[in-house]
Amino acid sequence: MKESVLLTREALLSKDDLKIEKVELSKGHVYVREMTGREKDIWEQSLLKQKPSGNKNVPFEYETSLEDYRAKLAVVTVCDAEGNLLFKPEEAKKLNSCISASNMERIIDAANKLNAITAKDREDILKNFAADQEDSSNSDSAGN
Secondary structure, eight states: OOOOOOOOHHHHTSOOOOOEEEEEETTEEEEEEOOOHHHHHHHHHHTEEEEEEEETTEEEEEEEOOTTHHHHHHHTTEEOTTSOBOOOGGGHHHHHHHSOHHHHHHHHHHHHHHTTOOHHHHHHHHHHHHHHHHHTSOTTSTTO
């Protein structure tokens, strides 16, 4: 077994080589790559939606939003052969409207694998979304 090397500060601050995978789609291929820590933060933040809190001391709170979930992940992982991202975050909606579901799933499967996004991670996002939906239900409805 190869002995592990203790990384220095300089080594940690040098850019990692991000893994890139070719993904075949119906009309050709694209490349999908690992995210940097910053890109993963951007993606995770894109899944949050700001809403008024109802508390004057805390003007707003966040809830999970699954709108364009896959396209938002594609935007931070689809790249050219050199690893340069092809899309800007604001293009997620347009991408989601233009690409077939089967092609999107091929991209997302590769993105999940390369970025170690597990089924449990996806379940946690869905649980948070369900909890947000329950929290936003109106208990003062006519049925109560």
